[in-house]
Amino acid sequence: MSVTGNSNRDNFSSKFGILAAAAGSAVGLGNVWKFPYVTGQNGGGAFLLIYLACVFILGVTVMLSEFTIGRRAQRNVFGSFKTLAPGTPWYFVGIMGVVAAFVILSFYSAVAGWTLEYIVRSVDGSFQSNESLSNAFSHFITHPFRPIVWQLVFMVLTALIVAGGIKNGIEKYNRILMPLLLLFLIILCVRAVTLPNSLEGIKFLFYPDFSKITAKTVLFAMGQAFFSLSLGMGTLITYSSYFGKKENLASTAVNVSIADTLVAILAGVVIFPAVFAFSIEPSSGPSLVFITLPEIFKQMPLGSLFGVLFFALLAVAALTSTVSVLEVVVAYFSEEFKITRKKAIVISTISISALGVLASLSLGPLSSLLLFKKSIFDLLDFTASNVLLPLGGLFIVIFVGWYMRKDDVLDEVSNSGKLKVKFFPYYRFIVKFIAPLAIAAIFIYSIFFGSLG
Ligand code: PFF
Numbered sequence: 001m002s003v004t005g006n007s008n009r010d011n012f013s014s015k016f017g018i019l020a021a022a023a024g025s026a027v028g029l030g031n032v033w034k035f036p037y038v039t040g041q042n043g044g045g046a047f048l049l050i051y052l053a054c055v056f057i058l059g060v061t062v063m064l065s066e067f068t069i070g071r072r073a074q075r076n077v078f079g080s081f082k083t084l085a086p087g088t089p090w091y092f093v094g095i096m097g098v099v100a101a102f103v104i105l106s107f108y109s110a111v112a113g114w115t116l117e118y119i120v121r122s123v124d125g126s127f128q129s130n131e132s133l134s135n136a137f138s139h140f141i142t143h144p145f146r147p148i149v150w151q152l153v154f155m156v157l158t159a160l161i162v163a164g165g166i167k168n169g170i171e172k173y174n175r176i177l178m179p180l181l182l183l184f185l186i187i188l189c190v191r192a193v194t195l196p197n198s199l200e201g202i203k204f205l206f207y208p209d210f211s212k213i214t215a216k217t218v219l220f221a222m223g224q225a226f227f228s229l230s231l232g233m234g235t236l237i238t239y240s241s242y243f244g245k246k247e248n249l250a251s252t253a254v255n256v257s258i259a260d261t262l263v264a265i266l267a268g269v270v271i272f273p274a275v276f277a278f279s280i281e282p283s284s285g286p287s288l289v290f291i292t293l294p295e296i297f298k299q300m301p302l303g304s305l306f307g308v309l310f311f312a313l314l315a316v317a318a319l320t321s322t323v324s325v326l327e328v329v330v331a332y333f334s335e336e337f338k339i340t341r342k343k344a345i346v347i348s349t350i351s352i353s354a355l356g357v358l359a360s361l362s363l364g365p366l367s368s369l370l371l372f373k374k375s376i377f378d379l380l381d382f383t384a385s386n387v388l389l390p391l392g393g394l395f396i397v398i399f400v401g402w403y404m405r406k407d408d409v410l411d412e413v414s415n416s417g418k419l420k421v422k423f424f425p426y427y428r429f430i431v432k433f434i435a436p437l438a439i440a441a442i443f444i445y446s447i448f449f450g451s452l453g
Helices: 015-026 029-041 045-073 077-084 091-124 133-142 146-163 166-193 198-206 215-228 235-240 249-277 292-299 303-336 341-361 376-403 406-413 424-452
Strands: none
Touching: 015 166, 015 235, 015 249, 015 303, 029 045, 029 091, 029 215, 029 249, 029 303, 045 077, 045 198, 045 215, 045 235, 045 249, 045 376, 045 406, 045 424, 077 091, 077 235, 077 303, 091 133, 091 146, 091 292, 091 303, 091 341, 091 376, 133 146, 133 292, 146 166, 146 303, 146 341, 166 198, 166 249, 166 303, 198 249, 215 376, 215 424, 235 303, 249 292, 249 406, 292 303, 303 341, 341 376, 376 424, 406 424
16 A cells, blocks of 8 residues: 655644644534534433543544544545545545535535624624514524625635645644633633523533433434534544644544533533523524524623623634635645645635525525525535535545555554554444444434435
8 A cells, every 4th residue: 555755745743733723623613503502402411421422432433533544645535545545436535525525614604704793793782782683693694795795704714824834824823723712711611600590501411311312312413423523524634644643643533522522511511501591492593602692691791792702712613613624625626636725725715605605695585495495505514414424434434444454554543553552452343343333323314314304
């Protein structure tokens, strides 16, 4: 198996940079926006327990497998499969990854754009006006161009960071933004737990009521774990292709998963006490952070300050994720079509933004345009989260578990024997048997369940 030496490729320069960038990709809207409402709709603590199992059994395994592929091949996601499995159709998994990146970024950047509008609204006091916050939210997202302007601003910010390259763009900004995110999160947590009645919210998040667990809960938990850890589409294959040969892949995978889970739980600790303190339904769905929380900020002393902090947190979390998704597409275009990164960035940003604008418009002026009974926005979200990511994850574990030679995997995971890897037999067993079966079962159920829905 040939492994190309790519010594002239840009690389991460530090351990902290790698952790910040990989955690930056994982920590995003999935943690702060999606996790609390999915948890709210699926019974709180019981969901959390299943989620933890999904993250630490399946998630860590898939992540380590992505790291193994990426660092061994040192290429973009498509090139990685071409390098490690020459002359086979495995490159198809790489193509799927690039398509998934394209699809995710198109609807994700729409929501990311909303966070910028909401920072402005927190500052200028629009939350205090008499219009109901739910009307204000639907007016905004159905507006013909306002959300699109913010979405494009977000795409440009993302492109500018990626344009700096790995060391001087992605690593540099993640090293600044991730600690900042943690600071905002801690301030908001302290505020939330000191609200009256906050214990109710904490109880909701941590108290497991097993009667709430159904097959659907398991499906959601697993889908959420994949999305939240940025798995299944080669984001982490792409990032790890820039890791140094001394990096400990297994401990990085564990640390990133811990960091991602902690942020999700802390986001719950911010949101649920606030929701209970102001007697609002915890299961109010996607609008939880754009309608419910502003309602709470409106009633809270110094609410606009906490509003700005919260939406800035959301924006920063989203930005470090969009950067990692754009890099998948940019690395692919620049390496496979031998064009400069600059050209690749311009092409990918413009084409993704075009699809993104459609996704945005499908919530407003184009809302009557339905495909498979779904708006374009929902269809893109469904295709990526329920189809492409689990399918990608499935192929990735089959590739590492069954296609790659065991000795090659061991060589990569142990840094050519320099690291002790006592866990390897367990990892091998999960990647070969447990992970493919679990992911396939959940994927099939998801398709079935999705087509019923
Ligand atoms: N992990 C990000 C989040 O939780 O918001 C979203 C994401 C980024 C998904 C990168 C997939 C991906 F490849």
